[in-house]
Structures are given as structure tokens and as C-alpha cells.
Amino acid sequence: MYDIIIIGAGVIGCAVARELSKYNARILVVEKNEDVCAGTSKANSAIVHSGYDAENGTLKARFNVEGNRMMENVCKELDVPFKRIGSLTVCTEKELLPELEKLKERGERNGVEGLRVLSREELLAIEPHIGDEVVGALLAPTAGIVCPFKLTIAFAENAAVNGAEFLFDTQVNKVYADSGVWHVVTDEKEYEAKAVVNAAGVYSDMFNNMVSERKLHITPRRGDYILLDRSAEGFVRHTIFQLPTKLGKGVLVTPTVHGNTIVGPTAVDVDDKESTATTAEGIDSVIAKSALSVKGLPVRQVITSFAGLRAHEDGHEFVLGEPEDAENFYNCAGIESPGLSAAPAIGVYIAGLIREKLHLSEKGSFVAERKDILNPAKLSLEERNELIRREPAYGTIICRCESVTEGEIIDAIRRPVGARSLDGVKRRTRAGMGRCQAGFCSPKVMEILRRELDMDLTEVTKSGGGSYIVNARTKGGE
Numbered sequence: 001m002y003d004i005i006i007i008g009a010g011v012i013g014c015a016v017a018r019e020l021s022k023y024n025a026r027i028l029v030v031e032k033n034e035d036v037c038a039g040t041s042k043a044n045s046a047i048v049h050s051g052y053d054a055e056n057g058t059l060k061a062r063f064n065v066e067g068n069r070m071m072e073n074v075c076k077e078l079d080v081p082f083k084r085i086g087s088l089t090v091c092t093e094k095e096l097l098p099e100l101e102k103l104k105e106r107g108e109r110n111g112v113e114g115l116r117v118l119s120r121e122e123l124l125a126i127e128p129h130i131g132d133e134v135v136g137a138l139l140a141p142t143a144g145i146v147c148p149f150k151l152t153i154a155f156a157e158n159a160a161v162n163g164a165e166f167l168f169d170t171q172v173n174k175v176y177a178d179s180g181v182w183h184v185v186t187d188e189k190e191y192e193a194k195a196v197v198n199a200a201g202v203y204s205d206m207f208n209n210m211v212s213e214r215k216l217h218i219t220p221r222r223g224d225y226i227l228l229d230r231s232a233e234g235f236v237r238h239t240i241f242q243l244p245t246k247l248g249k250g251v252l253v254t255p256t257v258h259g260n261t262i263v264g265p266t267a268v269d270v271d272d273k274e275s276t277a278t279t280a281e282g283i284d285s286v287i288a289k290s291a292l293s294v295k296g297l298p299v300r301q302v303i304t305s306f307a308g309l310r311a312h313e314d315g316h317e318f319v320l321g322e323p324e325d326a327e328n329f330y331n332c333a334g335i336e337s338p339g340l341s342a343a344p345a346i347g348v349y350i351a352g353l354i355r356e357k358l359h360l361s362e363k364g365s366f367v368a369e370r371k372d373i374l375n376p377a378k379l380s381l382e383e384r385n386e387l388i389r390r391e392p393a394y395g396t397i398i399c400r401c402e403s404v405t406e407g408e409i410i411d412a413i414r415r416p417v418g419a420r421s422l423d424g425v426k427r428r429t430r431a432g433m434g435r436c437q438a439g440f441c442s443p444k445v446m447e448i449l450r451r452e453l454d455m456d457l458t459e460v461t462k463s464g465g466g467s468y469i470v471n472a473r474t475k476g477g478e
Contacts, residue, residue: 015347070345
């Protein structure tokens with residue numbers, strides 16, 4: 001029997017797992033996909049919000065601000081890229097300028113520091129590509145950007161090093177309690193635990209409704225994005241939001257920690273919890289709406305588009321903790337924006353509830369720090385030459401666009417909770433994230449996966465499941 005089973009290996013599930021791994025407990029994380037960060041966590045804006053937007057007194061407000069304050073130290077501990085670049089919420093109508101003051105006041109009540117309303121002239125001094133119709137903006141200097149892949153993977157790796165177990169490609173079909181013991185039923189096996197954490201994203205309502213009379217309803221809300229090549233780096237220096245108007249909430253434009261520029265998202269409610277295909281209409285909308293906040297967006301530098309699903313709960317709020325009629329079942333439901341920002345704080349909160357309830361003792365051997373995959377490009381020439389002398393794989397470039405070496409890919413596969421697919425390698429090393437979008441490096445990455453995992457090339461997938469790339473061999477031999 002496990003002490004805790006966590007359903008879902010997104011950023012929330014992995015954050016909870018990492019916090020729980022600080023205690024003497026047997027932990028299992030069950031994920032239906034083949035890797036961590038394969039759902040909502042892999043397709044979002046990668047923003048650490050300051051916390052001025054959420055209504056005062058809400059869980060969203062509380063955990064956004066707490067998570068923002070924790071993020072820098074968490075990322076230092078786990079060796080995750082994070083930059084506190086600040087955000088601007090721009091206003092394009094003079095009569096709506098008082099709304100910026102209202103947002104400022106709301107943020108201050110939430111505990112956000114340093115908020116300031118800027119004039120157009122002040123804006124132009126820090127963002128020269130600001131739109132012609134922008135008349136002012138709210139500056140939130142505590143906002144930042146983070147890599148959502150790296151953060152989720154780091155939480156998972158650190159949890160695994162500290163004893164948490166991960167089970168992938170495993171669909172949970174049923175959850176029920178019997179005589180104080182929780183049963184988690186999958187296609188292959190039934191698992192038992194003293195407590196269950198429901199971090200299942202857009203499916204979190206389904207599991208809650210299996211065990212509680214307090215029903216939840218999650219609407220998958222699809223958002224389309226475009227990503228610009230790093231040649232457009234510096235086009236904007238802050239995360240630029242649009243003040244909501246009668247025309248809608250608008251889209252954002254922001255740098256990423258890796259030097260790209262991301263634009264989006266749309267907000268389309270859908271019925272299908274797996275509907276992540278982009279649409280021409282959605283991409284056109286993103287480009288058109290971005291022009292309200294910035295001018296001259298270099299759309300010729302777009303290298304890819306993608307869509308993600310947010311788990312929108314009918315009450316517009318995070319649902320955290322035990323339902324009254326389901327003891328030791330802990331919801332992390334309705335975690336849409338600012339869920340990524342709030343993840344570290346939610347992890348601490350949920351782990352704290354479980355620690356107290358199960359009387360867990362602290363683990364004296366907890367390893368708090370984790371080092372990311374070694375990037376030879378960050379070494380001096382002398383250090384890099386010495387590394388290649390010791391480990392020649394670091395001298396072989398596999399992905400030319402992102403300068404990713406064979407050594408990095410091998411490390412990504414061999415690490416705790418390591419990569420098992422092309423997308424798994426991509427999220428850990430950025431191999432395939434450049435201008436050619438894996439057009440050249442995929443065959444080489446596939447060969448490394450085949451070799452390291454001792455599988456046939458026909459078994460290598462893009463993203464697990466049935467996403468095979470090679471159907472059959474046309475010739476014999478290796």
C-alpha cells in the first residue's frame with residue numbers, strides 16, 4: 001500500500017510530489033501519458049504572474065502571490081531558468097485608464113509590490129514597439145518568465161531522487177474508498193493508498209465526481225499560440241498584456257527564457273478534453289489582436305504554432321483540499337491561469353495538509369537541490385574541450401538549430417524520470433525546438449533513443465501512445 005497516490009504528472013502533481021518527498025512516505029504518481037508535462041503544463045504562456053489580476057480573497061490571488069515569491073528560490077534549488085522581467089498591462093482607450101488604477105489597487109490588496117501606472121511616454125522609453133493606440137499601462141515588476149517544461153521535469157526528477165515512484169502510460173479508470181483505504185483502478189492493476197491527490201487537469205472533475213456529492217464541472221478552454229524564432233529576440237522586453245475591453249481579454253506578447261517570443265492565446269471553450277489542434281482562425285486571431293499592443297510583430301519569424309487546454313472550473317476558482325464527504329482525497333482542480341505561477345505554493349499547501357492528516361515525519365536525507373542537464377555552450381572553451389576529451393559525445397552536435405549535443409540527449413534519457421520519446425528529449429534539451437522544428441535532427445535523436453533504451457526503431461514514438469514514426473524496415477540489418 002502507498003501512503004499517497006497522485007493522479008496526474010503535470011506541474012501541480014509534480015510540485016506536490018516533490019513537497020511530499022520531504023517526508024517519510026511511499027508516493028506514487030500515475031500519469032496517463034508517456035511523460036511528465038504532457039498535458040496543460042506543456043502548452044501555456046510560461047509566465048509567472050505578479051498576482052494583481054485575481055479577485056481579492058480568492059485562492060487564485062493567495063497562491064499566485066505566494067508562488068511568485070517562492071519561484072526564484074525554487075528555480076535556484078532545481079536549476080530551472082527563470083527571469084523576473086516584469087509585465088505591462090496596456091490600455092488603448094483613454095476612458096479606460098481608471099481601470100488600470102483599479103487593477104493596481106486590487107494588486108496591492110493582494111500583496112503585489114511595486115505596481116505603477118505608466119504614461120505612453122514612459123512606456124515608449126522601455127518598449128519602443130508599443131502599439132500606436134496604447135495610452136498607458138500598469139507595470140508589475142515582480143512578474144517573470146519560466147520554462148514550464150524544465151520546472152515540471154525538475155519537480156519530478158527531484159521527487160524521484162527522494163523516493164517518489166512514477167508510473168506512465170497508465171490510465172486511471174476509477175477511484176473509490178473502502179474501509180478507509182483509497183483504491184485507484186487502472187487498466188492493468190488496482191493500487192491502494194491512504195490518501196489520493198487529484199491533479200488530473202481537465203479530467204479532475206471526473207475523479208472528484210466519482211467520490212464526492214459536491215460535483216465539479218471543468219470546461220476545456222483551448223488557447224492557440226504562435227512562437228517566433230530567436231532572431232526576433234528583444235522585440236519586447238516585458239510580458240505585455242492587454243487590458244480587457246468589450247472586445248475581450250486580448251492576447252499577450254512575451255519573451256521566453258530561451259530567447260523566443262510567444263504570442264497568444266485565444267480562448268475557445270470546447271467539449272473534447274483532448275482537442276489541442278490549432279486552427280487557422282485561431283492563429284489569425286492571435287496575430288490580429290496582438291497588433292493592439294505592439295506594432296510590427298515580425299510574423300515572418302513564426303516557426304511554429306500550438307494549442308493548449310486550460311482546466312476552467314465553473315466557479316472561476318482553484319478547488320484545493322478535501323471535499324467534506326471524501327476524507328483523504330485532495331483536489332487540485334480548476335488549475336488554470338495562474339496555475340503555473342501558483343504551483344510551488346500549491347505543492348507546499350497540499351503536502352502540508354497531507355502531512356498533518358497522515359502524521360508524516362520529515363525525512364532527514366531529503367536532497368533539496370537538483371542540477372539540470374549540462375549545457376556545453378555555457379562552459380568556457382577550455383572547460384568544453386576538457387569535457388569533450390572525457391566524454392566525446394559532447395562534441396557531436398545533433399540539433400544544429402539549438403546546438404544540442406549527443407551528450408545532452410544521452411543525459412536526458414538516463415536521468416531519473418528520463419525521456420522516452422522525441423518530445424521527451426525536446427522538452428528536456430530543446431533538440432527540435434529551433435527554426436527547422438526537428439526537420440534535420442529527428443532521425444539522429446531516434447537512433448539515440450533506440451540505442452539507449454534498447455528498442456527497435458519501429459518502437460520509437462514522437463510522444464508515446466501510437467505516435468510511431470517508423471512503420472517497418474524496408475531493408476534487413478541494423
